Amino acid sequence: MRKIIELKNITKSFDGEVVLDNISLDIYDNEFITLLGPSGCGKTTTLRIIGGFETPDCGDVIFMGEDIKDVPPYKRNVNTVFQRYALFPHLNVFENVAFSLREKKVPKDEIKRKVTEMLSLVALKGFEKRSVTSLSGGQQQRVAIARALVNQPKVLLLDEPLAALDLKLRKDMQVELKNIQKATGITFVFVTHDQEEALSMSDTVVVMSEGRIQQIGTPVDIYNEPTNAFVADFIGESNILDGVMLEDRKVAFAGHVFDCVDAGFAKREPVDVVVRPEDVDIVPEDKGQLQGVVTSVTFLGVHYEIIVDIKGFKWMIQTTDFCDVDEKIGLYIEPDAIHIMKKSEYSGMFGDYSTYSDEMEEIGEVEIGELAEYEEQEAAPAESETEK
Amino acid sequence: MKRASKIYTALVMVFLFAPIAILLVFSFNDAKSLSVFSGFSLHWYRELFRDDETLKAVRNTLVLAVSAALISTAMGTAAAVGMNRMRNKVLRQTMDSVTNIPMINPDIITGISLMLMFVFVGRLFGAATSLNFGTMLIAHITFCLPYVILQVLPKLQQMDKALPEAAMDLGCTPLRAFFKAELPEIMPGVITGLIMAFTLSLDDFVISYFTSGNGFQTLPIRIYNMTKKTVTPKMYALATIIFFVILTLLLISNLYDEDEVQKRRAARQIRKASKEAKT
Incomplete structure (x- = not known):
């Protein structure tokens, strides 16, 4: 796969507040990549830097081998679907989609064909x-996608294009977006705070927090092998x-020693489980x-969600x-x-799920009980060795 | 109680419109008398259109008002766009207050200060008479500007900030993006600003009086000069015409706004309906 965009050591701050802290990211051809994180994590700023609406304080933006850091948005082969669509209210659906073609002075019959x-x-x-203001949210969304794609951008x-839609419509649009991406072969860079959306649509997920990239990986990797808490x-x-x-x-936690499949840590290294x-x-x-x-106990339809102390x-x-x-229950973990x-x-x-409880203080202490037993066991052979 | 409030409203209306009604009626009076209506005639209108001095003043006023309105609308719109893009909040609020000063400042002070400045600058460059059409135009633009900004700025603030960005994203240079995406959105504000500037310039007397040169007379100044002698019903005819011109402009501007409001309302209803249809 070919690299299409490279962000190298991008840093950006607004009014002295660091929004992006030295992030580096490669985006490949034909990829559906999602920038995922809570609001204020810098995902939208990253997108705006790729789009050309913000200039990074330092770092490089490489687009197909060329540094485009100082190239204005109207000269970039990249198009954007804005959060609230930003359709032109004074133009009808056709003219909205035809906008970029008219700017490029494309012949009329070709405009008609492409639109x-x-x-x-x-x-x-x-x-x-139809007037764009008379359309429903989902329809406006699709006009925005058509308007951005008619230009045949590389990226x-x-x-957050689906944030304003209701749940059912959002699910439909997720499938539709994925299909459009497959059909056109265009690289999609998608920003969302909805983790489910990110997992179900993306080839690659980039998890961001506080202006830094926390993890880059496939949805399965991100879910099964998170790098941090x-x-x-x-x-x-x-x-x-x-x-x-x-x-x-x-590994020892919650006062019990468990078998696990992870290795490569230092002996007695404190870890998060x-x-x-x-x-x-x-x-x-x-x-x-x-x-x-x-x-x-909370009933959620497909399953119960229970909190166990x-x-x-x-x-x-x-x-x-x-x-x-x-009820007193036992837990077993594979x-x-x-x-x-x-x-x-x-x-x-x-x-931890003890929100609002006063037991917050007690959390996280490794219980001694079984750990002490393990230590005894571990110490025993060593002792016997010395005896020999 | 109900009747009392009706009478009260009627009285207010009478006091508001009686002077204009009297003016209107007597502009069609056959005789010169202000107390006796001796018959309908267009005599004073004919008389008015024979008065070259007054007609010249009308022409001057229109040229001044149109230029002042166009220039202040262009400048005011540009200023509003700039103010709207300011990221620094303190700076923006300061700008906002500063531009409002000419609006709350008494006309007489604006007039005198402008005259002083023109004379001062004129002397500095050694001009004998520094007050002319140019200085009056500058004065009129000065007091029209804040009204234009006041009309345009809210429209810009209501607009989706992503619109000009979307235009740039689709291949427009920033300047082209303004004309293709931003301007159509704020047009209602620009039009109202233009009309307001025009009417303000048209009926300004105080500032014009201080900043006009001796060779350049606008209608309000002409009328003032005429009333120094004797008031002829010719003036009623002129006042009536001006009243109707202003009224027409006001109606146009109100209708334009009303039209916008209705369009928005209709769009909202359609959206609502389509949402309901889905659920």
Whole structure:
């Protein structure tokens, strides 16, 4: 795959406030790449730098091998779908789509052909003469996409294009956008704060927070192998606990030693442990690795979401089995359901479900109980060796 | 109670419009008398159109008003665009207040200060008579500007900021983006600003009086000079004509606004309907 855009060490601040802090990103041909993060993380600024609406304070923007940092937006082979579409209210649907072709002085019959083609691509045939203000949100959205694509750009930038649509329409548009991207083969750079949207549509997800890139990867990688507590918490629900890596494939957390599949950490390295709520099995109390008390149950249709208090730390568990509040249950976690992350600045900030409870203080302490046992076991052979 | 409020409203209307009605009626009076209406005639209108001095003043006024309106609208729109793009909040608010000063400043002070400045600058360059059409035009642009800005700025603030960016994204240079995307959006404000500037310039007396040279007379000044002698019903005819010109402009500007409002309302209803149809 060919690199189409390279951002190199981009830094940008507004009024002394750093919005982008030394970010580097490669975007490839034909890729559907999503910039994902909470509001204020710098994802829109990144998009605007690619579009040419902001100039980075330092760093390079390379477009197909050329530095375009100082190229104005109207000379870039990139088009944008704006957040609230920014359709021209004084022009009808046809003229909105034809706008860039008219600017380029394309012959009239060619304009007509291209606009008609684009309108049928976005399923708006027959809307040519309609005023854009009379269209519904979804239709306006599609006019905006047609208007941006008629120019046949190398890259299409989409700034939270689905944020203003209702849930059902948004789902439809997600599928439609993905189809358009496949049909045209144009690179899509998509900005959203909706993690589900990012996971379902993208080839590559870029998770951003506080002006920095936290992780770049496929949706599956991002979900299964988050690099830090921020990513784990932002992408889906997760229980994040303080743990200690005892040796390769052995980790201690919540007062119990678990088998896991991760290796390559230093001995006794403090780590963050992620367990997804859907990966925890509920078993009878005596058969569980951990024992806890159910404190709340929420019915969500496909499953129940239950909060379980285990030694003061509240776990979220998604299950199809019904449990009652105050029931004592056992939990069982498969080795491959445990994901180990290195400690980061985000450690301890996310991943507990005891919000509004006064038990916050107690969270995260590695319980001594079983850990002490393990230490004894580990120490024993060493002692016996010396005895020999 | 209801009747009382009706009477009150009627009284207000009478006091508001009686002077104009009297003026209107007596401009068609056959005789010169102000107390007796002796019969309908266009005599005073004919008389008016024979008065070369007054006609020249009318022409002067129109030339001045049209130039002042066009120039102040262009400048005011540009100023509003610039102010709207200011990122520094303090600077923008300062600009906002400063541009409003000519609006709240008493005309007489604006007039005297402008005259002083013109004479001062004229002396500096050694001109014998520094007050002429040019100085009056500058004066009129000065007091029209804030009204234009006041009309255009809110339209710019209402506009989706992404519109000019979208135009640039689609191949427009920044200047072209302004004309193709921004200007059509703020046009109602620009038109109202233009009309306001025109009418303000048309009926200004105080500032014109101080800044006009001896060779250049506008209609209000001409009327003032005429009233120093005797008031002839010729003046009623002139006043009536001016009143109707201004009234027409006001109606046009109101209709234009009303039209905009209705268009928006219609669009909103269609959107609402299509949303309901879906659910």
